[in-house]
Amino acid sequence: MKQYNPTSQSEIKYDYNYLTTIINQISHDSVFVERNYYPGKLGAIYSKDKTEFKLWAPTASQVEILIYDGHYGVLKENIVMARSNDDKIFTHTIEGDNHGLTYRYRLIFFDGRVNTSNDPYARAVTVNGQRSVVVDLDRTNPDNWGERMPEMDDISKAVIYELHLRDFTVDSDSGVTHKGKFLGAIEENATNPNGSSTGIDYLKELGVTHVEFLPLFDYQTVDETVEKPREYNWGYDPQNYGAPEGSYSTNPYDPFTRIKEMKQMIQAFHDAGLRVIMDVVYNHVYEVDNHSFHLTVPGYFFRYNDVGQFTNGTGVGNDTASERYMMRKYIVDSVSYWAKEYHIDGFRFDLMGIHDTTTMNTVRKALDEIDPSILLFGEGWDLYTPLSENMVANHNNAVLMPRVGQFNDGLREALKGNDFEATARGFINGAWHMEQQVAQNVLAGVDFGSYNDPQQVIQYVEAHDNFTLYDKLRAADPNLDENTITKRHELATTIILLSQGIPFIHAGQEFLRTKNGIRDSYNKPDAINKLDWLRQDEYRESVELVKNLIKLRNQEPLFHLSTYEEIKERIEVTRADYQIVQLTYRGDGYKLFVTFNAQGNMLNVPVKKGEYIKKVNNRRVYLDDNNLTGEIDNVLIDSYTTLVLKKFD
Structure with a gap:
């Protein structure tokens, strides 16, 4: 091995020649990978009478625990850890109740390099995630913190609402005190200046089943020391995967406030009948050189090309290597921890197509042991990776990952055109020859296989x-x-809510959310990203339409069938041309006739002569069966609207 002489005894930069040596000896060595797999618990394992510290660092020659004087004091003590008999991990036990003990690790390698790192398994951290903290998680539980929500009896009824926590309440018109915080998201009786509900009360009224939050774990690019952060970020820049983000808490300096307040938020959502999905980002980290993965086992957790450079299928400069045993274990351990400790009800995997199918199936199995109704889905895009095509967890291999969901960009692009071209058109705004694609995708790709x-x-x-x-x-x-x-x-949103599969709504979509034409607002200010709570009143008819479509979907089993066999048996595409899609649904003793009209003119829909019940017509939803047509043989519907008729046999 090449001798490497660092210029300082702290975090260091790695040159490509050195990385190549490390990779050849560690990352691509199957014997190393298998021999050094460790299946047990890692991190600071707390109990009231002792804390066991366990760090996987098989390539280090020595590891020390650095103990600090309080959360922000100077280094008080460093303790040399013992190497396990099998050389896989370093361990040390500190007796007594160590809740609140603040620590880091110092790793010394055989070539003389020295890295100082957070604990990759840290469950609590100091402000801006700079140090790891031992935590008695029982002390972070809110009052009346109980068990998980009961299993969802029918996943096909799920309706997902995607939300950025800060966006949710940061608007001055939100009526919320703790704007942009965990606690702000659950303030009841909040209203906008017009008296309309905001926050959690609004979500209850809307009727969605799951709220998917953009990343809630500790991320790097928002300064938690500023009371009102100047920075904005969606959170796709991971720092400490096991601790909540401090900028969402009322006191980011206290390592435990963020934990308790996130649990309070989840508890309140559950009490309101709303399940919580967490957006997780295991496919890359923000800064490799300063991340605990790379500082504790250099060269192991990431993928590289043949010249020692990071692969970049994620587009953010590095890709993690989920196929390696300890990276896979980390992902499974992390997801299981959030599900058990925080009672999370679902996980959305960012850029899931960079991971491997075995990892996603292992995650699914682990979640099934906790609650089989936990949702698991992700972005299965076809991304560059050195893995073989049949190994990657993208949409091409969805059939290899039962009960792991995939975002369907087929319907998205059929409805509105290419997402990367501002002026591209789809079915809803004038594009021709999209009808078959819309019909197939409304049926969840029934014939795609x-x-x-x-x-x-x-x-x-x-x-x-x-x-x-x-x-x-x-x-x-x-x-x-x-x-x-x-x-x-409204036509596009209606099609989504009446499609087979699981519908997903972006926060504010129901009141025609705008970001002033900004395409990707991940680092734009609140003025661009905030939910405009006055807009719900401006587009009240659209909001009511969405509310009632969700209710209709829930009460009508034909709109959420559970198997492809049922879809093939019960639904027929009767027309898909000239900017019109029509479907016939066969229920037990009745039929539904659905027309999506994307023409810019009124449409006369011929029907078999008889009496029908209007369920959706001219932007209104009828939830009972009292809206009878009388005997008719045609129905006139408006441009860009949906018609749903019901007829008993």
Whole structure:
């Protein structure tokens, strides 16, 4: 091995020649990987009478625990850890109740390098995630903290609402005291200046089943020491995977406040009947050189090309190597921890296509042991990776990962056009020859053969990244009247909510959210990203439409079938041309006739002569069966709207 002489005894930069040596000897050595796999618990394992410290660092020659005087004091003591008999981990036990003890690790390697690192398994951290803290998690539980929510009896009824925590309440019109915080998200009786509900009360009224939060773990690019952070970030820059983000707490200097307040938020959502999904980002880290992965076992946790450079399928400068045993173990341990300790109800994997199928199946198995109804899905994009094609966890291999969901960009792009082109058009705004693609995807790709069941298909037209649907429609037709833009927008959302699979709504989509034409707002200010709580009143009819569509979907089993066999048996595409898609649904003793009209004119829909019940017509939803048509043989519907008729046999 080449002798490496660091210029300082702290965090260091690695040159490519040295990395190549490390990679060849460690990362690509299957004997090393298998021999050094450690299946046991890692981290600071707390009990009231002692804390066991366990760190996986098989390539280090010595590891010390650095103990600090309080959370922010000077170094008080360093303790040399013992190497385990099998050379896999370093261990040390400190007697007594060590809740609050603040520590880091110093690792010395055989070539003389010295790295100082946080604990990769840290469950609590100091401000800005700089130090690890021992925590008695029982002391962080809110009052009446109980068990998980009961298993969801029918996953097909799930409706996901994607939300950035800060966006949710930071608007001055939110009526919330703790704006942008865990506690702000659960303040009850909050209203905007017009008296309309905001915050958690609004979500309860909307009727979604799951709220998916963008990353809540500790991320790096927002300064937690500033009371009102100047920075904004979505959170896709991981720092400490096992601790909540401090900028969302009322006191980021206290390592335990963020834990308790996140639990309080989850508890309140559960009490409101809302399940919580956590967006997780295991595919990359923010700064490799200063991340605990690379500082504790250099060269192991990341993928490299043949010349020792990080692979970049994620587009952010580094890719983690989920196929390696200890990276896979870390992901499984982390997800299991959040599910057990915080009662998380689902996980959305960012850039899941960079991971391998074995890892995702192992995650699914671990979650099933906790609660089989925990949702698991991700972005299965086809990304560059040196893994073989049949190993990657992308949409092409969805059938290899039962009950692991995938975002369906097929329906997204059929409805509104290419997401990367502002002026591209889709079914809802004038594109021709999209009808078959819409019909197939509304049925969750029933004939594509890519999925095991419809619940693997996440149906959406808008998400946190790329243009909001409103902004994209505006970019394509900047001079179009607002009423037509609104109808096109509502048509797309209606199709999503009436599609097979699991519908997904971006926060504010129901009131035509705009980000002033900004495509990716991950680091833009609150003025761009905040939820405008006055907009729900401006687009009240659209909000009510979404509320009632969710109710209709929930009460009508034909809109959320559980298997492809049922879809094939019960649904027929009767027309898909000339900007019209029509489907017939066969229930037990009744039929539904659905028409999506994307034409810019009124449409006369012929029907078999008889009496029908209107369920959706001209932007209104009827939840009972009292809206009878009388005997008819046709129905006139407006441009860019949906018609749903019901007829008993």
